[in-house]
Amino acid sequence: MGFLLEAREPGGQSAVGSFEVSSGSARLLSCFQRPNTAVSHTSASIKTNIQVMWKPDSAGNIKRVQFQASFVKSYKTFWVGVKSPVLSLTDDNHTDSSSTSLPSSNTISSAGCGASKVCISQPADCDPASSSRCYFMSARVLSPGGSAVRYEITGTADGYVAFGFSDDQMMAGRNSDPSSD
Numbered sequence: 001m002g003f004l005l006e007a008r009e010p011g012g013q014s015a016v017g018s019f020e021v022s023s024g025s026a027r028l029l030s031c032f033q034r035p036n037t038a039v040s041h042t043s044a045s046i047k048t049n050i051q052v053m054w055k056p057d058s059a060g061n062i063k064r065v066q067f068q069a070s071f072v073k074s075y076k077t078f079w080v081g082v083k084s085p086v087l088s089l090t091d092d093n094h095t096d097s098s099s100t101s102l103p104s105s106n107t108i109s110s111a112g113c114g115a116s117k118v119c120i121s122q123p124a125d126c127d128p129a130s131s132s133r134c135y136f137m138s139a140r141v142l143s144p145g146g147s148a149v150r151y152e153i154t155g156t157a158d159g160y161v162a163f164g165f166s167d168d169q170m171m172a173g174r175n176s177d178p179s180s181d
Helices: none
Strands: 002-008 018-021 026-031 034-041 052-055 064-072 078-083 118-122 135-141 149-154
Touching: 018 026
Parallel strands: none
Antiparallel strands: 002 034, 002 064, 018 034, 018 052, 026 034, 064 078, 118 135, 135 149
């Protein structure tokens, strides 16, 4: 139902870069008196698709970034401080803001799978643009050098559909026993 997303330098406490949103389900926030450095929900409604784009600061002094999020399923069920893997940025990553634009449509489809984006779906031949009865996730680099990645996710659920980042194969983080998470 709710979320908060920021980008930080690994180990840092202040947000870096800026976000852009492409739908009314997300809003930009100012953190540490810097505009557009975080993204959050606009309502408590159930969300099946949120798309945002992050860009590094134009100064180009950030070499690594880690995304940090909090998610709210209900008043009693929530996750705080969920971190992505650390991503390395190169000088090629800092592009002019006019070189990459947000998608003009919020339609998620399998077009470009295997060519311009990596896709995972169940069933394997699923196209979410024509069927709402499948699970689908894609990732596509938006600019040369990889400074921004667009993730798409959709599926049928009685709550929410989500994906997570992990540095191991069990999504267990420090604890290898999934039953204790």
